[in-house]
Amino acid sequence: MSIETPAVTAGPFAHERVSISRTMGLVMLALLPATLFGFWQFGWPAIHLFIATVLAALLAEAMSLRVAGKPVRPYLMDGSALLTGWLLAMSLPPWAPWWIGVVGSFLAIVVAKQVFGGIGQNLFNPAMVARVALLIAFPLEMTSFVAPTPLFSAGAPGLVEGLAITFGGQGFDAFSGATVLGHVRTELGQGEALSTILPGLYAPVSGAIGTVAGSLGETSALLILLGGLFLLYKRIITWHIPLVMLGTIALLATLMHLYDPEHYTGALYHLVSGATLLGAFFIATDLVTSPVSTRGQILFGAGCGLLVYVIRTWTGYPEGVAFAILLMNACTPLIDHYVKPRIYGRDRKGAPIEYADGAGANQ
């Protein structure tokens, strides 16, 4: 037996002015500053890649809906596919070829979302699935970053040159190789000490503002933080996941840094580098793939933070945000099963509350 909507209408007959498309729209609005900064910083190729990725996501969604026999318009208009494409684009190297974005979008939408049953059903964050899959399949393209060449600055590619870079596969010469995270990881691996690696490579200020090599929309810690605060203000997300995740990373980094400052970077380095903030505010908080209860979210955030730090520090990958979040995504059903709010009038085990003083019990 299964019911779609029971026949007898029940209240409430009033509704908050919310909808899924509004939620998605606000998230995109929050992403806008960091995205525009990425456009400015990495120029036309970044813009082309962004457009290609987003359009591919919409196309993939429309095709999947058609195949699944679902109404295309309402689902396409909910904004979720657009957001997935957007987030994916933000996590790509800005000068990556167009097909990276397109393949990524199809992976995200078709494999990570629609195969699971569409919106709300996916276990993993689609953008992160695509990011990780791309990283494994195309390690070269996914780790070739460029130094910032702001739009209209000398040496920045123009519109046409940009097209050639994104769609023609030119411009590999410009690649500087790696992000700060990648660089530090490699040098540490070669036995160098941080005091010799970091100077000249990393400054907290440029990391915070974002004038460094990195993914399209991840470089400006400040603008992402701004977007995150906006989401908190608009109550699209709650503080639990981002704060606990960042707190865990900061705590571990501080402890290890105190233990051995020559081989373990400090908290600020971890917080402003790579995808930490984008992950904490926009990806770990993905509504569909994170726990629904407050305590579950705290657990989830702590798990994400722990894994990010462990992966970055002790594994072969310089960046761990995507892996960490995917691993925790896999734990979400378990967390939601075991961690639930306490029901009113019951103790944590589900038995009715009893009062020691007998309260108003029968005389």
Added chain:
Amino acid sequence: MKLFKIRGGVHPDDRKHLAAGQSIEILPMPALLHIPLQQHIGAPASPAVRRGQHVAKGDRLANGQGVISAPVHAPTSGRVMGVGSYPAHHASGLSVPTITLKPDGEDRWGDSIQGVADPFALDPDEIAARVAAAGVVGLGGATFPAAVKLNLRKKYRLHTLVINGAECEPYLTCDDRLMRERAEAVIDGIRIMAHALGVERVVIGIENNKPEAQASMVVAASAYPSIRLARLPTRYPMGSEKHLVQTLTGRETPARGLTADIGVVVHNPATAFAVHEALRFGYPLVSRVVTISGGAIAQPRNLQAPLGTRIQDLIDYCGGFREEPARLISGGPMMGQPLPSTRVPTVKGSNGVLALTAAETNQRDPMPCIRCGSCVQACPCGLVPLEMAAHARTGDLEGAVKLGLMDCIGCGSCSYVCPGHIPLVQFFNYAKGEMAARGRVKQKQAETKRLAEQRTARIEEIKRAKREAMDRRRREAAAKKQAEADPPAPATITEQPVAAGTEA
């Protein structure tokens, strides 16, 4: 006074300004009244009048039956036009036993109507009896017979009477107006109830969006130090009995229990007013204040209307519809019921009639759940609505119950915030209804089984008795044979009538 936090809840747009400024007006007597026999929780009342009979205002039209029931009285003097059935004040629109009364225009009270000079000299039992006889039920919408609640003192150790003036449902202003305009009477009713309950402490909870009501109640209660006012934060569902008590005492009512379990009884201001009328003047409950509001109503108002007034009469008095309403509701928009038509009569529990526009209801087609957790955050009962709904939807009622379905108070906070516009409460209501139906079937099966077992036992018993009687006769026959040889024993003679008795 110190207030405690409750979890969850929402802040709906309260839309009280539509009717809050309108003083209570007495509705001119309608041409016809339709008074249903069941206007309360419990057993329906049984009719006590015949067709064609002339009744005075306040005469009993129907008697309560059983412990949890309430009588129904004539809202005005007039002639009983019929004792039949009429569409109910309920979403189903089914017809229910109803008495139709044609007012004679005199609105004359019966001769036996008489108040008590000093209710505080009465025994608590006597007060409860008078409240019961006046047909007073909980007027906040729950319509539980008020006298039964006053008698809780017999079973529980009570210490506080809480007056629920939260009126947290948007639009509704009838309690607000009552507390503003008839504060003295409300306070008097409260004191009578406190006396009946034997409690020393009274707390009146009023949300901060009703400062005028707070002020007038403070003035009216100033002479009585045992009565305190709690200024409640405006937050839905503050008026949920258990949550209100938690806000005031910091204690949760144990699951499946009553607030009396923690020593508190909750009554509504309108109920207090009705108790005042019943004790001081002997007036049974025959009218109540109803808020007529909503964007589709031309002139929203608070009307004191006789019970049994057709909704149409109320709406007409408010200037009719400004535009075609998208929804017609009895009660508030959060927990109210859709009304099947404007023909249905008002009942004791009618606190509001709302005609809402499409913009107000903001109804949309449901989308899939995006697991956003808004419903979990909003639920004042600590439930996970999205999961309960998922189970209910697939027909897995046991799963939904395990997740706490029976702890859900149906407040609608979850549906209200759901960005997917998923009708969560609708699923819960459906599942609760199914569970109740299953419970009834199970009960019936158990009852059938019990009866069958009883029957088998009876048959066995008869068989056994027959066998014993036969044995005895055989023995007696043998004894007789022997007696023919020996002299008769007197014991055999006395034994016989007992044996016959067993067999019958």
